[in-house]
Amino acid sequence: MEILQNLLDGFATLVGSGLPAIAWWEPTAVIVGGIIIGIFVGVMPGLSASTGVALMVPFTYGMDPLLALILLVAVYTASAYGGCITAIAINTPGTPAAVALAFDGYTLTQRGEPGRALGTAVIANCTGGILGTFILIAFSVPLAKAALAFGPHEYFALAIFGLTIVVSMESKNMLKGAVSTVLGLLLMTIGLDPITGFMRYTFDRPELIDGIAFIPALIGLFAVGEVLLNIERYEPVQAALQTFSSKMPGRKEVLGLKVAILQSSILGTVIGVVPGAGATIAAFIAYNEARRISKKPEEFGKGSLEGIAAPAAAAGGSVGGALVPLLTLGIPGSAATAVLIGALMLHGVTPGPELFAGKNSYLVYGLFASLVLGNFVLLVLGVMGNRLWVKIISAPKALLYPVILVIAFVGSFGVANSLFDVLICLIFGIFGWILRRYGFPTAPLVLALILGYMAESNFRRALIMGDASHFFTRPVSAVMLVLAVLSFSIPIIRLKIGKKQSK
């Protein structure tokens, strides 16, 4: 109950009765501003949540620490949603976690119903964000303990589990999905070896020391590849006839998603605690689990609303999850929370368990309250924004596509301010077009670039620490590896049985 009282105090601080240094309207204004900036950051490919938060840090210099914190967290919250918008509207995920949204969301857009997809995404995302906040408030201590118990063995098993889910998702053509995945895994080995520091396959190019940057690769494969693919099928007359509706999903439809949203929010928050690729893996696991419990699993990949709600809710929940290690241990749970820690230090606040006690405890509860409030603001702004996004994608394709290309290149440049990344974006764009043209899915390639690193570095760490049998004697890692084998082999077995029956 004390927590509830503290949370209420947090709300009181936000709406004005609390602190003398802050005017009553300031927190709300900061949240609204932060959410708008965050949506924009998420929409721009290349501007990741962490970059967006970092770019806002200088603006917080003169602010009270609480205002600074809620501004940065609002940007973080909204950028998780912003990444979903482009995934649905133009098949270009703004964040890696949004890749799972493109499957069903973009399909609906192609059918002329982007409003339904975007509406589902924003509702699911905000619900996920609010549920994630409550999980953060209630269970942050046990969750943090569980996260610490995660050693290299478990991280490796989680990465492998994530990879097999991605492959099995391409059930139409698993062989092509597998080729795509392993190609990504192999390209991932380019760069400095994480354990010995040896330079692998860098061919004496200094830009390759860190390997292929996955954000430019993602932008290339998705944004540029998609534009090229659409240009190949471009018919000016037909394109002029296509209309997009901004109609939102109906109330019944939304209510029908409650199980998927609830389950995915919890998955998103819990797996989002895992530092690094937590949010991305969470989105994929949520999608897969939603399909497993769905009454209409056959609709997944063909414009299922559940298939949109699940990853969007997981992405929303992962924000709360990533804050767990920050608040309980003072350790970043994601790239964006790492920036948050830096920004708090600038304001003389050290993140960690000591925050809850002492004179800075108002920050924690103000943060919780602002997360809840921020998600409501995001819901309102997101619904209002849908018309704008639909209007943008209704623009003549001949104008839209070159504009997307420009933004893709600027975004790739902005990741590390490097012209080499622009080149990576172009090369992967051409790859993306060729691969997709012949039915090779590109999502597994991108995810392999992300998860492959997590898999290799933790595999190697685990082997330095002990022998290989530990992968199967540690319970969590053993369970996940078994699940990985199952999720890979069951679709193959089903396919074989199906073929036999049809003969």
Added chain:
Amino acid sequence: MNMPRTRLLLLLVASIVMTATFTQPPAVHAAYPEKPIVIMVHAKPGGAIDLTARVVSKVARKYTDAPLVIENRYGGSGAVAMRAVLGRKADGYTVLAAPATFISTVQITQSDFGMDDFYFLACLTEAPEALITNRHSDVVTFEDIVADARAKEGRQIWVGPGVGSLDHLMAIKTWDKLGITATWVPYDGGGEAIAALLGKHGDVYVGNPEDVKGRPDLNIAAVSARKRLDNFPETPTLPEVGCDLPDEIMWRGFAVKQGTPPEVIAYLDDLLGKIAVDEEWLAFVKLNSAKAVHYRHDEFTTIVDRDSHQSVKYLMMANILASDEDPAANRIRLVAWSMIPIIALAIALLLRLRRRRPTGVTMIAGACLALASLFFVLAFGFPPPTKGQNVGAATIPLIWSAVLTVFAILQIRADLTNHQDVKHGRVKLVLKLILLMVFFVAVLPLIGFFPATLILLLGGIYAMGYRRHGMVATVAVSMLVFCYIVFIRTLGLPLPEGTWFQ
């Protein structure tokens, strides 16, 4: 017929005028500094060195009219940022934020430049290296560490950021001085390594005293210093406990490219001197448990030289710097590259025998096969696993390239037995756009972002057969204005300005 032409011309003129106003004209030479000074930071925004640079930039506003702006160029543990500074003019408008870690970066990546390509202006902070333990584990004090290491005979786990990093070298030095052995497990960053220590996946973390702030579960077992730290009076120094390492520090300072004019160096030296004693700056450094110092050029250079010599010695000791290149490496490279034509020939032959035309799927799978064999053979040139380990740098590339080979062969087989043709669309239009994009990427560094973007936009729109010139002009102009306001003014992205105009 004439009207659209004139309009097009007008449009072009308007756009050229616009891009000209966006591209800054070459300035007349006046007293330094007459434009913003860039601080090049190698870490992502929010990292320790980034924050240091940002506070320096903030404090500097009191003492100079020229704004100090931060430019983040991350990658290669700083190699990219250092190269970026060396690639610019030695005019003092680009200052490198240099941490001690750059020394091993230069050595490990075997770069074609060295620390002596930089003129070190001033070192502003230092933090002693510290051995940190988990209060809730069995290894807490320095004595525990030594006893546990002896008992485990090399299986004691030390964690920290990176391989060959400053912290890694600190670990090797400590082992060397104490005559113990232990295992270094590198993590991607300090935060991850601390999480591993808290989760008891490691026994000792090497970092700085600032790492224990706000983390009550962490304990500093010993710190490299000559006398005990004011913030941690309970913590023994390494010399106190019999480990002769009193001067291991992580320093952060600033440098410019060698050849920068003396009057510019004098200006920056004076500016950094003022910042070094500023109240706000001192408050920031104290907050981060570091020590504010002000070592000027001579003293700073002595420290850099000393650390460079030690770094080479211990990197060799840890087998991270190989002394000579393997003579077999060239042969392996030759074999690896010749795999590509061999595989191309083999696939061509196979198609010939089966009387099939090469399909797209077969070509993609063939390309994967060629790439896999290239990587597979090249991996044999990688250094073998260190003693006592059976997995090394080559293991994972070998596994993935072997798996890719299998899948690619399966894919070729599947395509031979059952291949479906792909419907061809307007491939010519796509090729036109690809050509346009290649042109864009090629001329971007030469003519700058705005002119290149204008070419890409107009070329793309007209190539797709859109002819409403008024609309095209509106879109092009608003796109350029949007990019200028958002990316340059608000976000401060250093979009290329073009070398032709400078």
